[in-house]
Amino acid sequence: KLPHEYRVFRCFQDIDYQHFHVLTLYCPCRATALAIYLFPHHCHPAGPKGDITETHMTYMIGRDLMREKMQGFDAWDEELSSIANMGYTFCVNITIHNPEFVYHTYPVKWSQYYQKHWFTLRDPVLLWASVNDGKKRWSAIPGLDDGWITKRVMEVARTFGINYGAVCVTRNNEPHRRKCFLTAARHDRELTDNELERMWKLFLSGLESLTNNSGLTRSEVEVLQLLATGYTQDEIAMRLLITRDAVKKRIERARQALKAKNAIHAVTIGIARGVVDVWKIEAGEEENENN
Numbered sequence: 001k002l003p004h005e006y007r008v009f010r011c012f013q014d015i016d017y018q019h020f021h022v023l024t025l026y027c028p029c030r031a032t033a034l035a036i037y038l039f040p041h042h043c044h045p046a047g048p049k050g051d052i053t054e055t056h057m058t059y060m061i062g063r064d065l066m067r068e069k070m071q072g073f074d075a076w077d078e079e080l081s082s083i084a085n086m087g088y089t090f091c092v093n094i095t096i097h098n099p100e101f102v103y104h105t106y107p108v109k110w111s112q113y114y115q116k117h118w119f120t121l122r123d124p125v126l127l128w129a130s131v132n133d134g135k136k137r138w139s140a141i142p143g144l145d146d147g148w149i150t151k152r153v154m155e156v157a158r159t160f161g162i163n164y165g166a167v168c169v170t171r172n173n174e175p176h177r178r179k180c181f182l183t184a185a186r187h188d189r190e191l192t193d194n195e196l197e198r199m200w201k202l203f204l205s206g207l208e209s210l211t212n213n214s215g216l217t218r219s220e221v222e223v224l225q226l227l228a229t230g231y232t233q234d235e236i237a238m239r240l241l242i243t244r245d246a247v248k249k250r251i252e253r254a255r256q257a258l259k260a261k262n263a264i265h266a267v268t269i270g271i272a273r274g275v276v277d278v279w280k281i282e283a284g285e286e287e288n289e290n291n
Helices: 002-013 015-028 030-040 063-070 073-083 108-116 125-133 151-161 193-209 218-229 233-240 243-259 263-272 278-290
Strands: 087-094 097-103 135-138 164-171 179-186
Touching: 002 097, 030 108, 063 073, 063 097, 073 135, 073 179, 073 193, 097 135, 108 151, 125 151, 164 193, 179 193, 218 233, 218 243, 218 263, 233 243, 243 263
Parallel strands: none
Antiparallel strands: 087 097, 087 179, 135 164, 164 179
16 A cells, blocks of 8 residues: 555646646645645746746746845855755745745756656655754754655765755744745765854845845735735725725835736736735635625
8 A cells, every 4th residue: 555645646746737726725744735836847947047937837036036036145155055065945935825936056957857756745855844944954854765755855866966965944034924945965975063054044144135025015915915805996995094096006016026017917926926825815705705
C-alpha cells in the first residue's frame, strides 16, 4: 500500500494547472498544499531578465525585478552567493493561493529536473519549512534521507552538486504575517555556524528592505479587496465612510504602484501576487448575497 503522500503526488500529476488552486483547499496535508502552489508545472526558471508575467501566473522573477523590489539587492545577492555557492531560493509572502514572488539562482538544469519530476511535492526541506520557523541545516532536518519518497530528492540533488545547505523560515511583519523562506546550497561542505547566522541576518534584512504589499498602502489594498468582492465605487465609499473621489484616488494610486492598465488589471495583479485575499473574496460574495 502506497504511503499517503505518494498517493497525493500521483493524483495531482496529470491534473491541468487551472484546477490546482481549487484542489489544494481540500488537501489534508498542509505541506502538500504549499508544494502545489509554490512551483506550478508551468513555471520555468527565470533568466537574467525573466520578470514575472501576470497573465500566466508565473511567480519566478529575474534580477531586474529584484533590483526594483529590494534596495541594495546586488550587495545582498553577492554576500548570500558567497555563502550559497550552488545557489539559493528566496520565496516571499506565501498564501494559500500563491506566493507573491520567488527568486532563485540554482543551476537551470537542476531547476528544470526538479520541476519536471514534481520534486516540490516531496522535498523534505520545503516540507519542514511549511510547518516550522527558524533556521536549520538540511542535514539536521529529521528524516531527510529516511523516507523512500523524500530521500530521492536529496539523492538526485547530489548528482547536480547540491550536497549541503540550510533553510531559514519566518513570517514577515506586515499585517497578514505571511510566511517567507530562504534556502541556500553548497557543493563542498556544511555551512559554518557563522555562515548560518549571516544567512539568517541576510534573510531578515532582505525581507525588511522589500516593499510590503507590492508598494500598496493598507487603504489601497482595502479598496482593491472590495473591488474584487464586487462592490462598486459608490458602495465602497459608503462602506469606508469616504467620498467617491477618495476611492478613485486610492484606485489610481494602486494602479500606478502595480503598473496596471486599469482597475480590473490592478485587481488581477493583486490576486496574482497574494495582495488581494481570495478567502475574503468568497466571504464577501456570500455577504453580498445575504444582503
